[in-house]
Each structure stands twice: as C-alpha cells, then as structure tokens.
Amino acid sequence: MTTVVSHNPADPGDRVVTTAAAGAAATARAVERARTAQAAWAAGGATARSAALARAATAIEDAADDLAALTVREVGKPLTEARAEAARTAAIWRYYAQFPYGPAGAVHESADGAGLLLTRRRPHGVAGLVTPWNFPLAIPGWKAAPALAAGNAVVLKPAPQATACALLLAETLRRALPDGLFTVVPGGVEEGSALTGTADAVSFTGSTAAGAAVVAAATARGVPVQAETGGLNAAIVLPDADIARAAAHIATALAGYAGQKCTATGRVIAVGTALEPLRAALAEELGKLPVGDPADPATVCGPLISRDARDRVREAAAGLPVVAAGTAPGGPGWYTAPVLVEAPDGHRLLREEVFGPVAALLPARDLDEAVRLGNAVPHGLVTSVHTAGLDSVLHALDRLDTGMIRVNAPSTGVDFHLPFGGTKTSGHGPREQGRTALEFYTASRTYTLAPAAGRTT
Structure with missing residues (x-):
C-alpha cells in the first residue's frame, strides 16, 4: 500500500x-x-x-x-x-x-x-x-x-x-x-x-x-x-510610472509566498529611463522584505515547499549578475533569498516557470519592445503594467497575449467574481x-x- x-x-x-x-x-x-x-x-x-x-x-x-x-x-x-x-x-x-x-x-x-x-x-x-x-x-x-x-x-x-x-x-x-x-x-x-x-x-x-x-x-x-x-509573468514599468509604488508591487509579486504562485512575477521589463530608478527601488524593496518563519504575521516570504524546489531556484539563478536580493534565515526549512538577476537571451529564466522567489530584469527601448518581450514566452497568464499614461495602457491592452492584465497592480491577486485563466500553455x-x-x-x-x-x- x-x-x-x-x-x-x-x-x-x-x-x-x-x-x-x-x-x-x-x-x-x-x-x-x-x-x-x-x-x-x-x-x-x-x-x-x-x-x-x-x-x-x-x-x-x-x-x-x-x-x-x-x-x-x-x-x-x-x-x-x-x-x-x-x-x-x-x-x-x-x-x-x-x-x-x-x-x-x-x-x-x-x-x-x-x-x-x-x-x-x-x-x-x-x-x-x-x-x-x-x-x-x-x-x-x-x-x-x-x-x-x-x-x-x-x-x-x-x-x-x-x-x-x-x-x-x-x-x-x-x-x-x-x-x-x-x-x-x-x-x-x-x-x-x-x-x-x-x-x-x-x-x-x-x-x-x-x-x-x-x-x-x-x-x-x-x-x-x-x-x-502556470505562467512566466511579466511586469512592465514605464518611465511615467510611480517607480516606488511599482517596485513595492513587484517585490511582493516576486517574493510573496516565496514566489510560489502561478501569477507571481518572473520577469521585470523596464522601459527606457525607468531602468535605473527601478533597479534602485527594487534593491531597496527586496532588501527590506521580511523573509522567515511563516507563522510570524510579519513574514512575506516563507520557505519553498521542498528541498528540490529550493534547489531548483538556486540553480536557476546561479552565476547570473544580481540586481537585488533579500536575505534568508539559517536553520531548518527550505528557505532561499529572494533575488532579481540579469539573464542573457535564451536563459531558462526567460523560458521556464521556476516557481520561486527569482525574477529577471530586462531593459526595453520602448513600449513596443516591452510588449514583444512580454509575449516572447510559451505561457500567457497575466501581465502587470505600471504607468500613469492612459495612452500607454490602451496601446498595450489588446497587444499583450495574456489572459489577464493588471494596471498599476501586482501580477498576483485574483478577483473571484471575474474569469480567471490564461492563453497559450x-x-x-x-x-x-x-x-x-x-x-x-x-x-x-x-x-x-x-x-x-x-x-x-
């Protein structure tokens, strides 16, 4: 038995x-x-x-x-x-x-x-x-x-x-x-x-x-x-966005529940001049994000579900330049530090869902390139778009090939009275x-x- x-x-x-x-x-x-x-x-x-x-x-x-x-x-x-x-x-x-x-x-x-x-x-x-x-x-x-x-x-x-x-x-x-x-x-x-x-x-x-x-x-x-x-979800940040607010949303969507959500952010696409201020803001947010005992009400990022899951996350980010990182507690538990990295074209982080607190930062010249990068994966669950411009939103909404698009909100989060689901795989x-x-x-x-x-x- x-x-x-x-x-x-x-x-x-x-x-x-x-x-x-x-x-x-x-x-x-x-x-x-x-x-x-x-x-x-x-x-x-x-x-x-x-x-x-x-x-x-x-x-x-x-x-x-x-x-x-x-x-x-x-x-x-x-x-x-x-x-x-x-x-x-x-x-x-x-x-x-x-x-x-x-x-x-x-x-x-x-x-x-x-x-x-x-x-x-x-x-x-x-x-x-x-x-x-x-x-x-x-x-x-x-x-x-x-x-x-x-x-x-x-x-x-x-x-x-x-x-x-x-x-x-x-x-x-x-x-x-x-x-x-x-x-x-x-x-x-x-x-x-x-x-x-x-x-x-x-x-x-x-x-x-x-x-x-x-x-x-x-x-x-x-x-x-x-x-x-599942999904390999992107957060697109335009230069006119509230960068501090966008970074807070992205950090939580990347690392909340150790990134173990199908709606977690796995790619961060910074458009034009948003790149450097977003990089700095994400370093600050991930650095202060509470990681530790899930029984503590203050914790945002707890353990991975298993040793294998933790090891997959670490292997996926191994050897890549680190943009921002949090901390991980010692002792028992399958913990790993949340991390934002730079990944070269073709890297597995840009093709596969890793299901952990890791994401890749990608630059885009303009919104058109950001949309192309956002769509350039087999999955199509959710995209978050951070901007103050209605024109940008209208330009992107119908061109993003995901089942859900969240504007000025984290990629995570579900309204149970609305349809939920994605495109492609x-x-x-x-x-x-x-x-x-x-x-x-x-x-x-x-x-x-x-x-x-x-x-x-």
Missing part, C-alpha cells in the same frame, strides 16, 4: 500527516458513490443547493483559524496570507450559494411562429478536481463551489503536499453538505489518473506537463476538461471563477417544443 506523507517546509522534521493513498480502485468507487449522491442533489432544487453552499461558507468561517494554521504548517504559507485565503475561501462558497437561483437557460421564438425553443444548462454528473498544494483552500473552493452550485458532485484529488489541508477541508464541509457530494481521495499520479479516467468532467491546476497529460486523457474519453498550468478550456465557471460545469441542451398536431396556438 502506498503512503502519502507531508512535511512542514519550515521545519522538515515535522511530519504533518501520514495516510494511505486511495489507490485507483478506491478512487473509481468514490466516483461511483458521488454519482449516486449527485442524482438526488441535482433533483433537489435551487433552495436546497443554495442553503447547503451557504452552510459550507459558514462552516469554513467557523473553522478559519484551524484551516489557516494548518495551511501555514503544511505548505509554508505566511500566516497573514493563510488567514486571507481562509476568508476568501468562505467568500467564494457564499458567492456561489446564490447561483442555483440564477437562470439555467433562455427561451427563444420559433422561426415559424409556432411553439417555443428553449436552452437549458444541465450538470455533467461528477466533477473530478485535481488541485495543487499552493492554494490548498481557495483552489478547491473555486472549483468545487460552482460545480456543486450547478448540480454536480465532486471528487477532489489534492497534491500530496497539501493532503492534511484537503482532509480538514472535507471534514469541515461534511457538516454542511449531504453525504457523498464532496469526497477527497489522497494520493498521487495513480489516483489522479484514475479520477481523470472516470469523472464526467475534469478540472486541473498544476504543472504544464501534468496538465497536458490530463487534457489528453480526458479528451480521449470525450469529457469536458479545463487546465490551468497557461490554460486549456473555459475560464475558472465568476459566472464563467458555471459554463464549464454544465452542458447546454436545446429543446424544441412544437404544438400538438392540428393546433397552431
């Missing part, structure tokens, strides 16, 4: 959870149990679904301190961020609690005047969710809540590093949801493959390589699939979050209602 173990990245000797992996057969059985529960859930009506999701939000609020503390311990998220994630997760569930009452379709006039044409969106059945460790509460929330609101049941396969968080979330939701609607299957690749091979719709967030495999497997079965697979399928999420978790049907024979009215 395979065992799933997670460790505290701030204190690797602290074993957070040890549990048996579900295995492929048990994962398939979980999907079948969910399918049985889903039939009654979908038929139960809007009031029951809305009330259950509202109870789920309240249950998460009541357990917020425990959920946040476990998030700090298991994945090393700084306490202030962990508390914010728990609160946001509750808000997500409460937001989707209103959606069962929303329109499920539309009525259209018949072309020949007789009868009616209807469209109606219906749930798929069981939504299989494969989620990462870096947002162990919010990402399961923004997938599961709309899936349930639409009338589906959910089976969640969390990343092994966030197993304890997923189990506590399931225990919390058990007080609010009918049996069988939200099931967690601990495990790794075997369980993820089994879920992808049995669920009626599949939603994935994780690495590009794993996402491609999930998309291929689900597509081969002919079931709906969406995948959010950053995403596949419909967007997540907001009302758009319901489009993925339902299928549209068209009904033709013609009058009985001999009747025209």
